Amino acid sequence: TAKQQGKAGFVRYAEGMGEPVLAHMQLGGELRRALDNDEFRVVYQPIMRLGDNRLVGVEALVRWHHPARGVVGPAEFIPAAERTGLIVPLGRFVLRETCRQAAAWLAEFGPDALREAGLNVSARQLHDPDFVAEVAGALADSGLPCERLVLEVTESAVLRGQQVSRALYELDRMGIRLALDDFGTGESSLSLLRAFPAAIVKLDKSFVDGIEIDDGHPGAADARQAVARAVIQLAHALKLDTVAEGIESPEQVATLRELGYTLGQGYHLAQPMTADGVSRLLARQAAAAPVGP
Numbered sequence: 001t002a003k004q005q006g007k008a009g010f011v012r013y014a015e016g017m018g019e020p021v022l023a024h025m026q027l028g029g030e031l032r033r034a035l036d037n038d039e040f041r042v043v044y045q046p047i048m049r050l051g052d053n054r055l056v057g058v059e060a061l062v063r064w065h066h067p068a069r070g071v072v073g074p075a076e077f078i079p080a081a082e083r084t085g086l087i088v089p090l091g092r093f094v095l096r097e098t099c100r101q102a103a104a105w106l107a108e109f110g111p112d113a114l115r116e117a118g119l120n121v122s123a124r125q126l127h128d129p130d131f132v133a134e135v136a137g138a139l140a141d142s143g144l145p146c147e148r149l150v151l152e153v154t155e156s157a158v159l160r161g162q163q164v165s166r167a168l169y170e171l172d173r174m175g176i177r178l179a180l181d182d183f184g185t186g187e188s189s190l191s192l193l194r195a196f197p198a199a200i201v202k203l204d205k206s207f208v209d210g211i212e213i214d215d216g217h218p219g220a221a222d223a224r225q226a227v228a229r230a231v232i233q234l235a236h237a238l239k240l241d242t243v244a245e246g247i248e249s250p251e252q253v254a255t256l257r258e259l260g261y262t263l264g265q266g267y268h269l270a271q272p273m274t275a276d277g278v279s280r281l282l283a284r285q286a287a288a289a290p291v292g293p
Ligand code: C2E
Pocket: 015, 016, 045, 060, 061, 062, 073, 074, 075, 078, 087, 091, 094, 119, 120, 121, 122, 152, 181, 182, 245, 246, 247, 248, 265, 266, 267, 268, 272
């Protein structure tokens, strides 16, 4: 159990573990110390073109390199960071680091190698009156063109309040691309798409899981395919890009391609990796083939 593995009830990070396991108060203090101590790192998960496995983008994902407990995943501390407000300075770090890194890739590999870099933004950050200015500052300081930055927000974050929608409209006006993350899991996905300046929808992993299992009987897989099909039809009609999340098998790739998906993300395509790992992928890609459209 978690208790046996970590002194303070932490579990060493493993994909799929999702429960916050340390008392919130204590975790708040730990996070503050960790921020001062530079213990957070950003890894990047490639977003790939499903037709030819070419890297088109990355999503930045934060990790906590705890001196005693090892690498801790965001599910363990993002909720506490949101509650304590520490998500604001932590999110600022991820934003600045991602912009800096994306600008470095752009300089090293050219404009066609990596189209964009995305990062996750929580509701608390969107409520911060300084957020839009911080994004503008991170872009200006890094030299990253605004159209190469993607900010991923969830439906529940978008739905929380006036200040949020004003920030989103300002970011959209600046030319930053907004992605609706975990799409389809919220309560009002469809009306939200109409009201929100999204450029990208990310089909949630829960619709990708089991999507390939087609035994000819109406059942769970058919329902997931129906959702995935409805989402892509809607996205086409509204001229939005789509990314299918959490792809774990070649069969899922095949099914998603049949449904019309062209971009995907998931362990089967590429794991989250360090910036150096992405650089190696980009170098290999540049050596292997001339850049296509
Ligand atoms: P998300 O934005 O939906 O990110 C995708 C999550 O799915 C990542 O988990 C990624 O490692 C995982 N994943 C990718 N492919 C697969 C797959 O094939 N199978 C499975 N089982 N999982 C896959 P991670 O890194 O643990 O992040 C979890 C969530 O934490 C993210 O979900 C996002 O909501 C949040 N998060 C991560 N980094 C940040 C951050 O810097 N700021 C904020 N506010 N939230 C973050």
